[in-house]
Amino acid sequence: MESIIQIDQLTKRFPVGAGEFTALKDIRLEFQKGEFTGFVGPSGSGKTTLLNIIGSLDTPTEGEVTVLGQSIAHLTHKQSAKLRNQHLGFIFQTYNLFPVYTVYENVEFALLLQHMPAAERHKAVLDALEWVGLTDKIKSRPDQLSGGEGQRVAIARAMVKRPAIMLADEPTANLDSKNSHHILQTMVRLNQELKTTFLFATHDEKVMGYLRRIISLEDGRVVKDEALAPQGQAGA
Amino acid sequence: MIQFLFKGIIRDKNRSVLPVIVISIGVFLTVLFSAWFKGIFSDMINVNANFSTGHVKIMTRAYADNADQMPNDLALLGAGELIDSLNTAFPTLEWVERTNFGGLIDIADANGDTRAQGMAMGQAIDFLTPGTREPERMNIPASIVKGGLPTQAGEALISNDFAERFHVKIGDPVTLFGSTMNGGMAFANFTVAGTVRFGMRALDRGAILIDITDAQAALDMADAAGEILGFFKDGQYDAEQALQVKTAFNAKYEADTDEFAPLMLRLNDQKGLDEYLKMANYISGIMTFIFILAMSIVLWNTGLLGGLRRYNEFGIRLAMGEEKKHIYRSLIIESILIGTIGSVVGTLLGLVAAFYLQEYGINFGSAIQGGGMMMPEVFRADISPESFYIGFIPGLLSMVLGNALSGIGIYKRRTAVLFKELSV
Numbered sequence A: 001m002e003s004i005i006q007i008d009q010l011t012k013r014f015p016v017g018a019g020e021f022t023a024l025k026d027i028r029l030e031f032q033k034g035e036f037t038g039f040v041g042p043s044g045s046g047k048t049t050l051l052n053i054i055g056s057l058d059t060p061t062e063g064e065v066t067v068l069g070q071s072i073a074h075l076t077h078k079q080s081a082k083l084r085n086q087h088l089g090f091i092f093q094t095y096n097l098f099p100v101y102t103v104y105e106n107v108e109f110a111l112l113l114q115h116m117p118a119a120e121r122h123k124a125v126l127d128a129l130e131w132v133g134l135t136d137k138i139k140s141r142p143d144q145l146s147g148g149e150g151q152r153v154a155i156a157r158a159m160v161k162r163p164a165i166m167l168a169d170e171p172t173a174n175l176d177s178k179n180s181h182h183i184l185q186t187m188v189r190l191n192q193e194l195k196t197t198f199l200f201a202t203h204d205e206k207v208m209g210y211l212r213r214i215i216s217l218e219d220g221r222v223v224k225d226e227a228l229a230p231q232g233q234a235g236a
Numbered sequence B: 001m002i003q004f005l006f007k008g009i010i011r012d013k014n015r016s017v018l019p020v021i022v023i024s025i026g027v028f029l030t031v032l033f034s035a036w037f038k039g040i041f042s043d044m045i046n047v048n049a050n051f052s053t054g055h056v057k058i059m060t061r062a063y064a065d066n067a068d069q070m071p072n073d074l075a076l077l078g079a080g081e082l083i084d085s086l087n088t089a090f091p092t093l094e095w096v097e098r099t100n101f102g103g104l105i106d107i108a109d110a111n112g113d114t115r116a117q118g119m120a121m122g123q124a125i126d127f128l129t130p131g132t133r134e135p136e137r138m139n140i141p142a143s144i145v146k147g148g149l150p151t152q153a154g155e156a157l158i159s160n161d162f163a164e165r166f167h168v169k170i171g172d173p174v175t176l177f178g179s180t181m182n183g184g185m186a187f188a189n190f191t192v193a194g195t196v197r198f199g200m201r202a203l204d205r206g207a208i209l210i211d212i213t214d215a216q217a218a219l220d221m222a223d224a225a226g227e228i229l230g231f232f233k234d235g236q237y238d239a240e241q242a243l244q245v246k247t248a249f250n251a252k253y254e255a256d257t258d259e260f261a262p263l264m265l266r267l268n269d270q271k272g273l274d275e276y277l278k279m280a281n282y283i284s285g286i287m288t289f290i291f292i293l294a295m296s297i298v299l300w301n302t303g304l305l306g307g308l309r310r311y312n313e314f315g316i317r318l319a320m321g322e323e324k325k326h327i328y329r330s331l332i333i334e335s336i337l338i339g340t341i342g343s344v345v346g347t348l349l350g351l352v353a354a355f356y357l358q359e360y361g362i363n364f365g366s367a368i369q370g371g372g373m374m375m376p377e378v379f380r381a382d383i384s385p386e387s388f389y390i391g392f393i394p395g396l397l398s399m400v401l402g403n404a405l406s407g408i409g410i411y412k413r414r415t416a417v418l419f420k421e422l423s424v
Helices: A047-054 A077-087 A103-112 A118-131 A147-159 A177-194 A231-235 B002-011 B017-053 B061-065 B079-089 B160-165 B201-205 B212-218 B239-252 B273-309 B311-319 B324-359 B392-412 B415-421
Strands: A003-016 A019-032 A036-040 A062-067 A088-091 A165-169 A197-202 A213-218 A221-227 B056-060 B093-108 B114-125 B144-147 B155-159 B173-179 B185-196 B207-211 B227-232 B262-266
Touching (some): A047 A062, A047 A165, B056 B239, B079 B093, B114 B160, B114 B212, B185 B207, B201 B207, B311 B324
Parallel strands (some): B114 B207
């Protein structure tokens, strides 16, 4: 297996008033290529903070986080933007699609940032939309989509650039059960066929059913790290 | 990418139509009011020019030294020949004779005995030459209270207050007593053709307006005039051009040491008008500046709100790997685009409205009590070269500054903090 993320003695503190709040404390983790892993725990346990640091949206206060061989703490803004642009995909709870652009254009935007030639870009966008089963919606605007469709567009937008790592923060929180399973199955398929590493922040039981590794966080500390056979895939 | 962003601007009315409308309105008001402020001050200058100073004025040197005393004994001789040469040398100006004088107006009773007398200021202009523009230039037709303009020799206009005080009616005879240009006693009879309101207390108490030929006859000033005034034919005073005309004219008489040699002065050179012009420009500049500042704050705020409203979008773009400086640059390009479109639309609308006001003006006649020849009732705009670009200051500059300021937030905040603020 190929190790793509290493976290060593990570501590993250935020200033609060005159003092500080410790969001993460002495985290030590390692992730291999192709993992389908979730951070679980109650609100305030540090799931999103950890995801943000891995996604180079934030930096450690102490310790070392290395993603695809790059130390997050030492990246310049330009370097971290490049890392996100080329290797990381984000999926958000609220989809966060651009409301004035069509489904096609929302997905295309990720590739525009990579300056991909138009013909290549067109093919990649259609492929991504085919992956998530939305080729019939390419001209629709986000407000014309259902919640499940919106999240599938968000997945297509994240995966169109074929990132090595997908970071999903509560991706099913706004979806009903049927759509949640549909989305998760799409992610599993991506994980298996493209070997994309998925890291989730979640407290949704449905998501946990698909995970192959669950890392439990409590008050910023890892309290359990267990590998398991996914239930949801089998059951879905 | 630019095309992609442009699509977004077009489709998002909050990013395009709304700011363009706000900017257009702001720029429209800026252009219109700056032109109008300028027009009001220009009107005041024009009143002075039309009534007294001309755009340029020729007098003898001796007359110029004592101009306040209206010394007709120092008047220009050979005025007709001088005007002919001026028309040839400076065809962009219209040249007219004027003579100012003082005197006594005597009103007789039915028996021809003196019923009343009053001091009067007098001015002689060209009333009778066909096509003369002098009455309109001095706003006389609009200032007539009773009667009409003199249509033949021997007719006069007198101030309405004077006429009412001495119960003078239209058609009554009055006698002007004064002095000839040689110092002798002059008297001449006139028929009152009309009464006028000057809008200036001293003149309304007693003044008489007669034709220049009548004045020349009455004051023994054959082919003489106290002053020759020059007016640019487009009606607009141009200080630079006036200076060129003045310099060229005076150069011809530079070697002449005669105190009766003609001397040309610009409007600026007379009656402290240079100071007044500077003051008018200064005040007009301050008013325009205050207006631009107010509009700038409004439009700045529009830019600021536009930028802040899009923090969510910026957060997503950052997460997708777009660089901060790229986002910042696209924000500025958008604001330049929106600011330019709004400024162009606003400037065009402002110029159309200003042009209308320049041509027709707004008549405040009912609001201005005692308005008359010296106080214009119609206030007009004045479109100048600055009208074409002044709207771009609030329209473009403020919009870009507003966006630039809101965009600085992208730089100031660390990515994760911004991300958290966005609730992404």
